[in-house]
Amino acid sequence: MKPRFLPTEKQKAWLSVLVADRVVFFPAIIKDQVHWQRLDPGMLGAADAPEWGLERIRASEPVKSFFFNPREKVATFPDKFVSPEPEKRVLFGASACDAVALRVNRKMFVEGDFKDEAYARRRAATCVVVADCPSPADTCFCNLVGNRPFAGDEEKDEADVALSVVEGGWVLEPLTGRGEELLGSSQAVEATEAQLAARQASREAAGKRLAEVNPKRFAPDTADRIWQRNQDKEFWSKHAADCVECYGCLMACPTCYCFLLYDKARGQGEMERTKVWDACYIAAYARVGGGANPRAEFVKRFYNRFFCKFSHFKTWQGMPACSGCGRCTAVCMGKIDVRKVVLDVLQ
Amino acid sequence: MTNIFQPISAEIIKTIDETPNIRTFVLRPEQEVPFLAGQFIELTMPGFGEAPFTPSSSHFNRDLIEMTIMKVGRATGALFNFKVGDKVGIRGPYGARYPxxxxxxxxxxxxxxxxxxxxxxxxxxxxxxxxxxxxxxxxxxxxxxxxxxxxxxxxxxxxxxxxxxxxxxxxxxxxxxxxxxxxxxxxxxxxxxxxxxxxxxxxxxxxxxxxxxxxxxxxxxxxxxxxxxMETNMSCGLGQCGHCKLGPYFTCKDGPVLTWDQVKGIPDPFV
Missing domain, CATH: 3.40.50.80 (Nucleotide-binding domain of ferredoxin-NADP reductase (FNR) module)
Structure with a gap:
């Protein structure tokens, strides 16, 4: 599928088409932070519309929020609950790390022994346009976990279109049939060699920047070495010392899949079940009904996070449950940098 | 569409007091629950929560499911107030059977x-x-x-x-x-x-x-x-929610029965 070029002056027309029969979200710059925002038709061309952040790093909110809802009704009793039909959506300007995070979510919720139909239907109804990340931040480390700052064929399981901002417009490369269809409603024309060269140069510069930010690499045997360190309380306590247990890292994480099911009484013999995001750092997380708790000490919960993401998931699914987005580091009040902890394991 | 979080209904048709704080509940589910020995079921006490229990009855007779339950927490405490004729919810079976x-x-x-x-x-x-x-x-x-x-x-x-x-x-x-x-x-x-x-x-x-x-x-x-x-906090039963993780295992999916060879490398497997 050939890359196209859509000049700046024709972008509004395309977005108007998209927003006519879909819900479109875009990365908006709000107080110098990137946040997902719903695109209202009135925003197109409006002077007070938020600035688009296609050339910034990923949005603050984890992309999983669109599919794995932070809070969601999932069952009722005795009547049976059916989740509502999902709306057609476009995430216009996700990052490549978001696509990788969605892959982790899919492995957990769609490809396992039990399929979460509500997740699967929402995901199937959503088209994802991944924008290149031309200026990775100091917190970014997608290159350490095997990923890259743009989407291509390798990301087509979760990305429908790769978007690159170049001079005068966007280079748009459809990666899936659905992406091709989406582009069909635009006035994009075949991209020129010069435009593709500009895209390539931007991608190479982003890769170079990542190499500068992360000069040390994760070793191929990282998974084994984290597992082998499971008894080293002194090591993990040293790194956990600055954690204030706010759980911000886990809530901001796009690959954390933990959830809690809790039931509310609706009437005699009736209940409503809600699924909410959960965090394995919470003290009661692994506690059983009788009160025993295998991870009562925080250091065990701290280790569990690293084991889960960089060891168990890698061994089990062939990829770490980490996209390298750096949200966890960015939100951490204790300034704990996940990269430094993993690199210290490898020392 | 299958909703993996949705329980089916089961009627309590008999209770047997085993000990002062352990009771057997005999349930008739609205449809057969095809469990095999070793697998467990998520039992909904409507309005009070859901908890995992392994059937104590034979898998050769699935019209009725018996579960012998100790009163230890909020949900099981509430269950002990349920009477014959009351309805509870069932999801499952989950986990691995005995080989x-x-x-x-x-x-x-x-x-x-x-x-x-x-x-x-x-x-x-x-x-x-x-x-x-x-x-x-x-x-x-x-x-x-x-x-x-x-x-x-x-x-x-x-x-x-x-x-x-x-x-x-x-x-x-x-x-x-x-x-x-x-x-x-x-x-x-x-x-x-x-x-x-x-x-x-x-x-x-x-x-x-x-x-x-x-x-x-x-x-x-x-x-x-x-x-x-293995006793862990099995919650979803689906290998998704993460609460029951024990080293590299989701006990709700890979267990709850694991062999010693599987758990011996895990720090403090018995807590």
Whole structure:
């Protein structure tokens, strides 16, 4: 599928088409932070519309929020609950790390022994346009976990279109049939060699920047070495010392899949079940009904996070449950940098 | 569309008080729940929560499901107020079954403690239903006091079964108690089967599981032949929510029964 070029002056027309029969979200710059925002038709061309952040790093909110809802009704009793039909959506300007995070979510919720139909239907109804990340931040480390700052064929399981901002417009490369269809409603024309060269140069510069930010690499045997360190309380306590247990890292994480099911009484013999995001750092997380708790000490919960993401998931699914987005580091009040902890394991 | 979080309805058709804080609930689900011994079910106490329990009845009779439950927390506390005729919810079955095909031709040494006999009963009934496939079945069971023994009314019948050998102990006896006094490991000083070839199956409080496992290993049982019911916070039953993670296992999916060889490398597997 050939890359196209859509000049700046024709972008509004395309977005108007998209927003006519879909819900479109875009990365908006709000107080110098990137946040997902719903695109209202009135925003197109409006002077007070938020600035688009296609050339910034990923949005603050984890992309999983669109599919794995932070809070969601999932069952009722005795009547049976059916989740509502999902709306057609476009995430216009996700990052490549978001696509990788969605892959982790899919492995957990769609490809396992039990399929979460509500997740699967929402995901199937959503088209994802991944924008290149031309200026990775100091917190970014997608290159350490095997990923890259743009989407291509390798990301087509979760990305429908790769978007690159170049001079005068966007280079748009459809990666899936659905992406091709989406582009069909635009006035994009075949991209020129010069435009593709500009895209390539931007991608190479982003890769170079990542190499500068992360000069040390994760070793191929990282998974084994984290597992082998499971008894080293002194090591993990040293790194956990600055954690204030706010759980911000886990809530901001796009690959954390933990959830809690809790039931509310609706009437005699009736209940409503809600699924909410959960965090394995919470003290009661692994506690059983009788009160025993295998991870009562925080250091065990701290280790569990690293084991889960960089060891168990890698061994089990062939990829770490980490996209390298750096949200966890960015939100951490204790300034704990996940990269430094993993690199210290490898020392 | 299948909703993996949606329970089906089951009616409580009978309850049996086993001990002062353990009760058996006999349930009739609205549709058959195709469980196999070792698998568990998520039981919804409407309005009070959901918790995992392993059926204690035979998988050869699935019209009714029996679950023997100890009152320990909020949800089970509420369940004890449910009456015959009330409806509860059921999801499942979940988890891995006992690999009975690996048990064929071998002696099976079952050790239970307290309410831990409940899931072992499903195994015991499955084994004795087709006893000719297996070697001898030894059941060693310990409870705190004679009053804390579950299935008191069934054990005399079980003792009469072909190829079955049962012994009991209590931590604290009363004047009528004629069997051993001590923790369940006191029944294990002589193990009357070929330890290297036999299967051991253990379920009980974590501390009991730990010492029984040590005793079994000391006696010569192979780690791959020691099946342990691991107690973790199984919540979704689907291998998704993460609460039951035990080292590299989701016990709700890979367990709840794991072998000693699977858990021995995990720090503090018995908590």
């Amino acid at each position: 009975l095909e690996k048990f064929e031709g071998r002696d099976i040494y079952i050790v239970g403690g307290g309410v831990g006999l409940a899931p072992l009963r499903a195994l015991f009934l499955a084994l004795t239903h087709e006893i000719d496939k297996y070697g001898r079945v030894f059941l060693r069971y310990g409870a705190r006091t004679p009053a804390d023994i579950v299935y008191k009314y069934l054990i005399p019948e079980w003792e009469k079964l072909k190829k079955v050998d049962i012994d009991l102990s209590v931590d604290v006896s009363d004047e009528k108690w004629m069997k051993k006094v001590g923790v369940v490991t006191c029944l294990m000083d002589e193990i009357p089967c070929n330890e290297a070839e036999s299967i051991a199956v253990v379920c009980g409080p974590p501390i009991m599981m730990k010492f029984v496992t040590m005793k079994l290993l000391e006696a010569g049982f192979q780690g791959q032949n020691i099946y342990l019911s």
